[in-house]
Amino acid sequence: MRTTGSPTAISKQALQRLPYYIRLLRELRENGTTVVAAPAIAARLGFNEVQVRKDLASMSDSRGKPKAGFIVEELINNMEETLGYHNSNDAVLVGAGSLGRALLGYGGFGECGINIVAAFDRDPALADHSLCGKTVFPIERLGEICTRMGIHIGIITVPAEAAQEVCDALVEAGVLAIWNFAPVRLNVPTDILVQNENMAASLALLSNHLRDKFQEERP
Secondary structure: OOOOOOOOOOOHHHHHHHHHHHHHHHHHHHOOOOEEOHHHHHHHHOOOHHHHHHHHHHHOOOOOEOOOEEEHHHHHHHHHHHHOOOOOEEEEEEOOOHHHHHHHOOOOHHHHOEEEEEEEEOOHHHOOEEEOOEEEEEHHHHHHHHHHHOOOEEEEOOOHHHHHHHHHHHHHOOOOEEEEOOOOOOOOOOOOEEEEOOHHHHHHHHHHHHHHHHHHHOO
16 A cells, blocks of 8 residues: 555556556456566557656655566556545446446456446336446436435436436436446536446447558558
8 A cells, every 4th residue: 555645646548558557457466466567567568668767756655676577466456446446436327228237247447446327217117227237326316315315426328419417307306426338428417427438439439440451462
């Protein structure tokens, strides 16, 4: 456990790199590695070595030694603490369609400190049914249940036209962070965090890359 306290500020870019570090460090731990050097991690992940060294130093109580490296267990604990993996944060999911069901069935959220406790949907046929071990409630009960359970994380997997209305209901119910899978930009108060997962944009990048590669290969 960290004794020197968390860094005063961690950039968004650094936070997004931490899960990659944790995954690799866990693999190293399983293989019996107790100490690792920044160059080795940089090489495995394809990251800039200077940036990796800075990231690891900010996460290490001992700050690391250039030759001795960083203590694997210490890095894992401090990174997990920084990301809140040691705390279980309850979340709700709104939209129990194909994508919503896939997320409900994903077993890896627990390792990241997220526990989806319930789902909500407008389809009356789904009301009070169980999907992947989670009860699906009518959308009308969203505010009541979120407020009663003190939910602070909402996951939106509804169509674009319904996303803002769902977002507003989540914010009104006390949700502070929203993971948005709907292909639309949400309007929220300044103190609410929204993480957008725009799959259409990601697919556009992939398609563009393939098009360029195919054009390069043409005679």
